Amino acid sequence: MYIEDVSVLLPQAQDFSEFKNLVLKQIAINFTPKYVLNDYLGDIAVPQISRDNPYYPKPSDLKILRTDTIAAIIAASRLVEKLDFDSQKLQQADLWISTGNFAEKLLDENSKLVKYLTKSYEIQDRKQRLQRIYRVIPPMLGLNTLTNATESYVAQYLGIKGRSTTVGNTSASSFYVIQKAISRLRNGSLDLALVGGSVLSDDAELLLLRNYLQKPRAITGAAFLALTSEIRPSTKAMVENLFSYYIGAIKNNGHVSISAKSPMLIVSNPFNFKVVDFKPWKQVLRLDQILGYAGSISMFVMIAAALVFFEQNGVSSVDCMDIDPLGRVSFLTIKRISNEA
Amino acid sequence: MKRKVYVLDYELISPLGIGNKQVFENIKQNVSAVNVLTNFYTEGLELNIGAEIKDHLTRFLAPDEDEQFKEFFKIERKFALIYAVYQLIKNRVLPMVEDLDPMQGGVVLGIGADCGVFEFMERYIREIYVEREMSILEFKNFFQPIDIYSAFLGMRFNLAAFQQGILTACAASNQAIGWGAEAIADGLVDFVVTGGTDSIINTIGYIAFEKLGTLAEPDEPLANTCKPFDINRSGTVAAEAAGIVVLASEDFVREKNIKPRFEILGYGSSLDAYMITAPDPTGDGMRRAMESALESARIEPSQVEYINAHGTGTELNDVAEVKALNDAFGPALEKILVSSTKDRHGHAIAAAGVQEFIITAMALENSFIPHTRNLKNPIQDRWFRPLMDKPVKKQVNVAMNCNYGFGGVNSALIFKRI
Numbered sequence: 001m002y003i004e005d006v007s008v009l010l011p012q013a014q015d016f017s018e019f020k021n022l023v024l025k026q027i028a029i030n031f032t033p034k035y036v037l038n039d040y041l042g043d044i045a046v047p048q049i050s051r052d053n054p055y056y057p058k059p060s061d062l063k064i065l066r067t068d069t070i071a072a073i074i075a076a077s078r079l080v081e082k083l084d085f086d087s088q089k090l091q092q093a094d095l096w097i098s099t100g101n102f103a104e105k106l107l108d109e110n111s112k113l114v115k116y117l118t119k120s121y122e123i124q125d126r127k128q129r130l131q132r133i134y135r136v137i138p139p140m141l142g143l144n145t146l147t148n149a150t151e152s153y154v155a156q157y158l159g160i161k162g163r164s165t166t167v168g169n170t171s172a173s174s175f176y177v178i179q180k181a182i183s184r185l186r187n188g189s190l191d192l193a194l195v196g197g198s199v200l201s202d203d204a205e206l207l208l209l210r211n212y213l214q215k216p217r218a219i220t221g222a223a224f225l226a227l228t229s230e231i232r233p234s235t236k237a238m239v240e241n242l243f244s245y246y247i248g249a250i251k252n253n254g255h256v257s258i259s260a261k262s263p264m265l266i267v268s269n270p271f272n273f274k275v276v277d278f279k280p281w282k283q284v285l286r287l288d289q290i291l292g293y294a295g296s297i298s299m300f301v302m303i304a305a306a307l308v309f310f311e312q313n314g315v316s317s318v319d320c321m322d323i324d325p326l327g328r329v330s331f332l333t334i335k336r337i338s339n340e341a
Numbered sequence: 342m343k344r345k346v347y348v349l350d351y352e353l354i355s356p357l358g359i360g361n362k363q364v365f366e367n368i369k370q371n372v373s374a375v376n377v378l379t380n381f382y383t384e385g386l387e388l389n390i391g392a393e394i395k396d397h398l399t400r401f402l403a404p405d406e407d408e409q410f411k412e413f414f415k416i417e418r419k420f421a422l423i424y425a426v427y428q429l430i431k432n433r434v435l436p437m438v439e440d441l442d443p444m445q446g447g448v449v450l451g452i453g454a455d456c457g458v459f460e461f462m463e464r465y466i467r468e469i470y471v472e473r474e475m476s477i478l479e480f481k482n483f484f485q486p487i488d489i490y491s492a493f494l495g496m497r498f499n500l501a502a503f504q505q506g507i508l509t510a511c512a513a514s515n516q517a518i519g520w521g522a523e524a525i526a527d528g529l530v531d532f533v534v535t536g537g538t539d540s541i542i543n544t545i546g547y548i549a550f551e552k553l554g555t556l557a558e559p560d561e562p563l564a565n566t567c568k569p570f571d572i573n574r575s576g577t578v579a580a581e582a583a584g585i586v587v588l589a590s591e592d593f594v595r596e597k598n599i600k601p602r603f604e605i606l607g608y609g610s611s612l613d614a615y616m617i618t619a620p621d622p623t624g625d626g627m628r629r630a631m632e633s634a635l636e637s638a639r640i641e642p643s644q645v646e647y648i649n650a651h652g653t654g655t656e657l658n659d660v661a662e663v664k665a666l667n668d669a670f671g672p673a674l675e676k677i678l679v680s681s682t683k684d685r686h687g688h689a690i691a692a693a694g695v696q697e698f699i700i701t702a703m704a705l706e707n708s709f710i711p712h713t714r715n716l717k718n719p720i721q722d723r724w725f726r727p728l729m730d731k732p733v734k735k736q737v738n739v740a741m742n743c744n745y746g747f748g749g750v751n752s753a754l755i756f757k758r759i
Contacts, residue, residue, distance in 0.1 A: 137552060
């Protein structure tokens with residue numbers, strides 16, 4: 001199955017050309033340390049998205065939208081604009097979404113809700129305390145934390161009405177949705193699938209990562225792929241050799257030994273590297289050293305990085321491997337398709 | 342479906358009972374679980390009605406359980422629910438997977454995020470912000486634990502090909518069953534444990550839903566509060582549930598010499614692409630999900646005998662769903678039995694799909710099709726004749742289960758009794 005194009009919106013890489021610059025020069029993005037009550041949580045990077053961006057959502061939606069969902073709307077809109085598919089084909093396309101956590105700014109020490117809830121514990125009378133909690137819960141809380149917000153907003157903004165779902169919430173999810181789209185494309189069910197998602201990093205994400213990493217670094221962002229069943233003149237690459245398996249909890253002593261399908265391997269997460277045998281590959285790029293933990297968009301940014309290398313001479317095939325915090329290994333190969341093909 | 346997909350077994354925990362037998366006995370007795378909430382403190386709230394499982398389920402917790410899972414069971418209701426279902430079904434599933442290649446099995450569950458971390462929030466805030474202790478971080482590996490539920494079942498049943506959570510709100514577990522069925526149909530695996538778990542029976546989750554304006558005004562008696570498809574409906578009822586459905590390929594069934602109970606005939610999903618806060622009022626997205634399921638099942642609308650509709654009792658859902666049913670089924674709808682069971686067990690959000698799939702399966706196996714208990718004055722629209730007043734006792738073989746989520750995510754599953 002074929003990759004028509006990719007789109008990314010990440011901290012310090014608002015589009016593919018900026019992403020290319022980061023990857024080729026291996027420039028780590030700038031992270032800001034996050035603390036809770038002086039306790040170091042980790043480093044975080046969030047894209048600064050201008051409201052002048054032509055794809056920036058409507059003001060009426062901003063009460064509900066999280067930063068990751070805004071990034072997803074913009075990244076997906078850019079991709080669709082480049083694709084040049086007619087609106088009917090787009091309307092019938094599948095939309096498979098991978099997504100992470102949903103608690104933006106709600107756990108932050110500066111959160112109004114947290115402050116009010118904290119104060120509520122000083123109230124001894126249970127009835128009064130419940131009334132206080134009732135007052136401070138925002139009316140849109142249920143929608144602010146909606147797990148399929150990225151899927152629904154991307155569908156709404158782009159008019160996509162085909163099959164869809166949202167899978168969460170670690171990096172393995174980004175593999176599962178690619179696998180799903182490819183399975184549907186292979187069995188002839190459709191011509192076009194948009195596959196992508198968003199990742200949201202905040203205190204909750206860093207707390208999770210601290211269980212596995214001493215100095216976790218995490219990002220907010222979005223990335224999308226357009227997958228097609230047929231090769232076109234503009235097709236960039238093809239996907240092969242997909243597989244995934246579970247090696248048990250991160251702390252087990254399992255060993256990951258995979259034979260190379262390409263000279264180059266891209267890995268995106270800092271988990272379990274001690275258990276992976278990298279010898280089969282001539283070149284290994286650790287994308288996590290540039291981007292930090294890309295969570296639920298990991299496989300998409302690895303594929304985007306592969307396309308960056310395809311623009312360089314000599315690289316025609318790249319393996320992408322991910323191991324998530326729960327010990328799930330995902331693997332696929334991206335092969336370049338030249339315009340002459 | 343490219344390859345046949347069979348349902349081998351299922352198990353349910355619902356406000357109507359712990360386990361299949363108790364749930365269906367209460368369905369037959371026309372019992373409603375809707376009442377004043379007692380699982381959390383509600384005094385002073387204007388609304389305090391719901392359908393809750395009045396059981397802490399601690400008897401299901403194995404004494405030799407891993408400490409982390411024990412702790413998680415205590416603090417996280419969704420995990421306690423799916424853990425209890427696992428305990429009810431494990432002795433039936435483990436022999437099936439005894440010599441299964443782990444790469445031929447997967448787990449996919451519909452999971453409700455409720456309000457994300459807020460289920461943990463009370464303890465988190467108390468310890469980090471008030472008592473200035475960080476002991477909660479012992480449980481940080483369970484923070485935002487969406488993948489933990491499927492990973493737990495994957496570990497216990499040794500199913501390694503995939504372990505994932507579907508996060509599409511009220512459509513989640515119906516979509517999870519559909520995803521699992523397609524994974525088998527496409528030849529990815531031979532065996533899938535699917536289903537889902539969710540609960541909004543907690544302070545912050547309940548209040549957040551109440552503030553969205555989706556919950557019904559109490560009626561007298563309280564059991565009559567939720568009225569799906571009634572012109573006097575005022576909303577849905579908050580609830581909780583968890584269920585597991587076991588799927589397998591034809592090869593698996595033949596090799597193991599297992600008699601399957603149902604065949605999954607078709608699955609469809611669609612997006613409204615309308616707005617996040619309301620379904621498309623034309624029912625277009627719902628219709629496309631139903632038609633997609635019919636197409637995938639390769640059957641005519643008239644071959645469907647029973648539809649367990651989403652029927653939430655909210656103004657917007659029910660009117661759109663009735664339009665969609667009419668548009669998808671046409672005149673054939675007149676002869677199809679249609680009901681919603683949410684008036685009895687409430688709306689279990691991400692677990693709604695698996696709960697209603699299992700109730701439908703039991704209805705088919707018992708030749709007892711439940712009516713919509715609280716429906717007195719149905720929406721009038723073309724061929725829509727919902728089942729009301731009393732159940733229908735007859736053999737029914739082909740059914741469809743429909744669920745739709747916030748944000749316009751629609752799903753429909755068609756299955757046949759064997």
